[in-house]
Amino acid sequence: MSGLPVLRAFEAIRGRVATALGGERLAVIDLGSSRISCLIAEIRHSLLDRTLLDRDVDIYAALRVVAASSAPSAGMKDGTIHDPKATAEALRTVLRDIHDQSGITPDRALFALSGGSPRTLQTASTSAIPVRVVDDATVGRIMASCRQEIALRIRRPLHIEPLDFTRNGVPEIADPRGHGARTLGMRFGIVTVERQALERLGAVASGAGLAVSGVACAAAASGFAALTQDELDLGATVVDIGAHVTGVASFYRNRLRSVHSISIGGAAMTRDLGEAMGISFDDAEAMKVGPHAAGFSADPSILGGAGPGEPTMVLTGVIRPRVEEIFELVRAVLPTGEPRPVILTGGGSRMQGMVQAGTAVLDRRVRLGRAIRTRGASQSVLGPEFAAVNGLLAHAIRLQCEPWAEAMSTVRDGEQAFGGLRQWLRENW
Ligand SMILES: Nc1ncnc2c1ncn2[C@@H]1O[C@H](COP(=O)(O)OP(=O)(O)OP(=O)(O)O)[C@@H](O)[C@H]1O
Ligand SMILES: [Mg+2]
Incomplete structure (x- = not known):
């Protein structure tokens, strides 16, 4: 029989995360198109026990954040790395900040990636x-x-x-x-x-002195961070609107069901705004992210109303067609059947009016998401743009506490035959 033995690939994924969780701390990194974010969490081994799942113990308390840093990324395009040297340099900056804060220098990390066409x-x-x-x-x-x-x-x-x-x-x-x-x-x-996206990620990690303990799709990780347990169980979709990628991850019965990615994000809105106003991308970005701080004279025909309670540029202004385009592309990849709620994460979800625009196009309940499972971190790193990095912590715990781990451990036959596959997966991730 040919084909990938699914169980062995799953064990390889779980095994690497288990190794990372065997230490004192876990490092997680979101390599985004616009930002690189890193968290370091202390591990409480007594809570990393699958049997606690049945006893209503909060297994997510097993990880407690002790350091956090985020900085602009470099060398990334559409969620993938195109200049590994530049990305590694940006990652080293984040790691230096982590070291300055906490004295910690991680030697391995779990990564989130928005690109790679999931x-x-x-x-x-x-x-x-x-x-x-x-x-x-x-x-x-x-x-x-x-x-x-x-x-x-x-x-x-x-x-x-x-x-x-x-x-x-x-x-x-x-x-x-x-x-x-x-x-x-x-x-x-x-x-x-x-595969190429992972190879480049591997090159960036080693350029920053890190081994790769695993990789998750950023949108999936955002779901693990931001969805309530009811949403994970009854079904919901997270829409992670980044700078260049909008990731769509759907969950049902506490399992990740699908991941899609759309190659448009907040940067396209910035470009539209810049073109409409005849200003540079950077000026448009400053205006978009902080319209009042930037000191531009707001033209309501371009921006929509700017005062409290007035329609925003998402609802009436120049960005509206772009936002509608993004949500229409999202609608095309939502699971069919009964309309399940949508939770918005990623920096792009911070635009005022996104929930209303999403509700109108997707015709279902839409809410803003933020990281809800993380312990020890300050509010400033729990916002929607940090959902993916926070979700890596939850992802690691979910893998460790996999309900079918017992069943998997009954399979030992043919271990030798699969040894080669494990080695190969180890080398190639
Ligand atoms: N307060 C804000 N208002 C509007 N837009 C914002 C705000 N904060 C961030 N953004 C936008 O969010 C986008 C960046 O989001 P995020 O940090 O989630 O992206 P990323 O993870 O680096 O990129 P990607 O996921 O595409 O690889 C940018 O386009 C930025 O303009
Ligand atoms: Mg992202």
Whole structure:
């Protein structure tokens, strides 16, 4: 059988994060097109226990932020690195600041990336051998038999999510254990990104003296940070509006279901504003981010009303068509079926009027998101533009506390055969 053994790839992803969580601290870094942000969190090992999930203990308290820094990024375009040297230099600046604050110099980190053209696919495996009672070992065997064709020369898996089961032909079973089964199937969701984007990230990390403990899609990470547990369970979509990329990540039954990316973000709004007003990109950016501080005379026909309670440039001004374009592209990739809420994150969500514009175009409940799970950090690093970096902390904890870890650990056959794959994944991420 050819194809990527899904379980082994998942174990490789979990294994690297587990190694990072084995130390005293975890470093997480969002390499964005406009900003690089880094958090260092202390690890409380006693709370990193999967069995606590059933006991209503807040597992996210296992990580407590002790240092944070953010600085303009460099050498990035459309969420991917095009000048690794420049990006590594910008990252070193952030790491120096972390060291000055805390004396800490991380040697490894978990990264978020908005680019790399994420794509989602699903794969399933089915066993027709009847079992009297499905247990962890049965689930482990099904997981081990699951493979997916991925053009590994071109793309690599970043997120692997065990989604659900099919028992005796009945789909969407959350947990088949304890029941008999004539046939049993299991479904995985896999998010892949372009290999080249990861290789460049690896080059940047090593240029800044860091090993890569894992990589997450920025939009997925933002969802882990900003969605409430109800939203994760009942279904919701995070729309992370960055400078050059708008990432769309959908969740349901506490699992990441899909990631899409759209190559427009806040920078396009800045360009529109600059062109309309005949000013430079930097001046337009200053005006957009702080309209009153910049000292421009606000022309209502361009900006929309500027006073309290008046329509903003998102709703009536020059930026409106661009915002509508972004939300229309988002609408095209939202999951079909009942309209689930949308949570806006990323710096672009800070534009006044985004929630109203999103509600009008997407025709569903839209709210602003911020990081809600992080401990120890000041409010200034919990805003929407920091959702992705905060979400990496939650992502690490989720991987560590994976509910099917027990089932996975029952699979040891063929370990040797997969040793090569592990080594290869280790070298190539
Ligand atoms: N207060 C604000 N009002 C309006 N726009 C803002 C505000 N703050 C930031 N932005 C916009 O948010 C964008 C940057 O967002 P963010 O920091 O999330 O991007 P990034 O993660 O660096 O980039 P990407 O995700 O595209 O790789 C910029 O276009 C910036 O103009
Ligand atoms: Mg971003």
